[in-house]
Amino acid sequence: MKPTRNLLAAAIALALPLLATAQGEVDLAPYVPVTDARLANPEPGNWLQYRGNYGGWGYSPLEQITSKNVGKLRLAWSLSTGQTEGHQAPPIVNNGYMYVTTPGAQVIALDAASGIELWRWKKELPSDLMQLHPTNRGVALYGDKVYVATVDAALVALDAKTGKVAWTAQVGDPKALQYITLAPLAARGKIMVGSSGGETGVRGFVAAYDAATGKEAWRAYTTAAPGEPGGDTWPGESYKNGGGSVWITGTYDPATNLAYWGTGNPAPWPTEGRKGDNLYTTSAIALDVDTGKIKGHHQYHHNDAWDWDEVSAPVLIDTEVKGRKVKAAIHAGRNGYLRMLERQADGKIGFIDAQPYVYNNVFTAIDKKTGRPSYDDSKRPGMGKAVGFCPSLWGGKDWPPEAWNPKTGLFYIPANNNLCAELPEAEPTRYKKGDLYIGYPIEGVLGSLRYKDGKKPSTIGELQAWDLKTGKQVWTHKFDTHLWAPLLTTAGNLVFAGGTNDRKFRAFDASTGKVLWETATPSGVTGVPTSFQVKGEQYIAVQSGWGVDAQRMQSGIDSLTGKPQPVPQGGTVLVYKLEK
């Protein structure tokens, strides 16, 4: 659990010159602490947090690289991470200091312009640690520290300059298969995280820790206990292992001090033992960052039976939606509906509109006032029947984040369409600490993927652009393979995305969806792309490293086609800039 570049780290901390080597020179100013003000209003040249800003936009105001010159984008440098599996973390940059996380509980600090490694920290993980999702989605920067949450459910604070551990807090119990894959959210002196485990019977939560000391400040559970608001939506003690996991970073509104989080599916998957709405699973919740109190919520769909986690936090945008200027919260749901919500002054979350962006055959109607869907009960899997439904278990969009571009006024969604699922009869299940808590035969879950019409569709992946003012889709770029693509959009009229099994990373015209540039990478790209600037040059950064659910969906498609499509694994940090 120690940094492996101690000598260099000490040198940077003390700013002592060292001998030149093959790695070259690092030209970095002393580290500038990350403040609430900087996070609330980030400089264009920096990418200080998971999605670049608190609103979760995935947007860079940099405009040196544009739709006109992106064809000249070339690799500036690359670095092997030494790890396999899903590399999903964004390269996060503060004035030339870059921080990347990888599977295997590793943080690498780099000189963002040159790729020279400053320090590397890797936690020892026990060989009996069960890693259902061996990945990590990045660090949080706050003050002079770097915060990383690990797959064994710990939160660790590192010195940003040296990688030295400042404190460690054990957030959850890995023996109960609680684990953390998200990037922490930093605000108002607190570091917030949540726990995965919707398939292992966790009781979901968001927990906040004092940024300076690591002391737990509060913990807000996402399944309501008896006597709490929403407690009557769970029978008996089913809420105790009821899921509602939190595994994607929340968004934050500094004006109201409310953090918005998405929550996962209820557990186990069959609904027979948990009749009711099961609040606050498959919801957006608004938490007071000082107290952890739930101030508002919106449940995307109640009493989930389809494993449709709604963990992507709503994207916070002040814009016009359906003809009305609102403080909006926008979410492309795993259930296949684009949900347009309103952040109200009292913390409540109001419903504006919902539109299907992929094929869904479960919802029969959406209540115009509340957004509550009605279901076709013949499409609800459970005891005593095998049931098919659309979209698939991975939904219209899984965790890969959407993006909002204020210059084009478009909201971008990385979607998968024309995929469905069939689950066999549910089987009786009871919670057992340290085991899966799903409720279906595993063979049936692994083989659940189906094509919409029973035959291979011409396209599956879709990069979609939506105009929120009209609530209509403006363009769609379709792929013949599935798309597992976190998005970056820029003021240069561009959208960047990987996510296909051909290892490509692409730039699209943000106004039309036309592919303007593409390059093959060492593995498949499921990393969150970012953009930053150093010494007047704009860079695009992303990790290549296929694995986890992109690979799972690939396995499902391989079973349907009978033609395995191997995608090589192995992580690489890739940074591009314009050719001069």
Added chain:
Amino acid sequence: MNRPAAPHAPCGCCAADAVDAPRRRVIQIAAVGLAAPLAVATRPAVAAVSGHRLVEEDAEGTPQPLRVADLKPGKPMLAYPFDTKTGKRRDETRLNKLVLVRLPDAEMTPATRARAAGGVVAYSAICTHQACDVKTWLSKEKVLVCFCHSSKFNLFDDGKVVAGPASRALPFVPLKLDGDQLVIDGTFSTEPGGSA
């Protein structure tokens, strides 16, 4: 919260020094001696000892050593070694967990058949990829599959990897019979555990 469209500078191209940047210092890097090895994952003591019996993972009450007839053909069972001298189930670490499957002898390679007892083979139940429990038998494909990442293993042939991200065979444990009781007759062929 919301990043303005064009803050701080009239164009993004000239916004390099985002905050007050103090005097820059050039730090030159010495590579020699910096590349310390990364930490090695801890390995709890593993126990699969000759003479140990086997008991079912979920067995309640007094552990009963497993017999061949306790296993239904093609239905995997998770088990732990059982020390009959001390009366202790050796479940102090997940790494001791075994998956037992009763299979047709005739379909096994000679080497695997030699280590089976009454048609029962014993392998580590910990996936060599990311340490998930491997306990699902795909009857059509005749492979053991890991739920987590779909690695598939051939139990008829030394637990070799058939598909998926695992790069190492499942360690096996030789068995013999004492009457109709299953008895461990050796230890793990290789170290059990994931590759985290």
